[in-house]
Amino acid sequence: MQHKLTRPLFLLLTFALLSGCGGGPQNFGENREAALLVISRSGTVRVTDVGYPIETSAKLPADDFLVTSINLAEKKFSDTDLQKLTPLTELRELNLYGTQISDSGISAITDLQNLTELELSYTAISDEGLAQLTTLKNLKQLFLHGTKVTDGGIDSFKSQRKGCQINH
DSSP states (O other), X not given: OHHHHHHHHHHHHHHXXXXXXXXXXXXXXXXXXXXXXXXXXXXXXXXXXXXXXXXXXXXXXXXXXXXXXXXXXXXXXXXXXXXXXXXXXXXXXXXXXXSSOBXXXXXXXXXXXXXXXXXXXXSBOXXXXXXHGGGOTTOOEEEOTTSBOOHHHHHHHHHHSTTOEEEO
16 A cells, blocks of 8 residues: 555655755746846846846846846945845856945845855945855855955955955
8 A cells, every 4th residue: 555655655746846846946036026126227137048138127038037147337236235136046146346235235145155256346345244255155256356355354255265266
């Protein structure tokens, strides 16, 4: 009798895993909301299954997608706005060059554990904000030109996060 129950249960679990139900829910709606926020600030996004930057809401896919890259260079974008990006679990690249981001908002970035490249040049980031970024274990490139980050802050970061190239 166990054998008769085991096969249907196995098939049900296999289907659930293949359809995405077993791996945790994807936050497609929050990804769309974040993409629309970025676009509303004249930024661009890259999303799964689209090979080019998207700059208008009309070009966003009708189907579900995940945001993989955001470019907000020199756009009006603040610490409060940054909090709205925390659901972007597949975000790999984030360009905040010349935005109003400061140490008080940087904690939102620490939730983006798949980030590999982060551009923070010409923001109000200091050693305090940089120290928060040591939790980003996948970060490979970090840009800090024109910030308040000191050599001491960079040395401290490098001692905790080997393998991340810092450009300053």
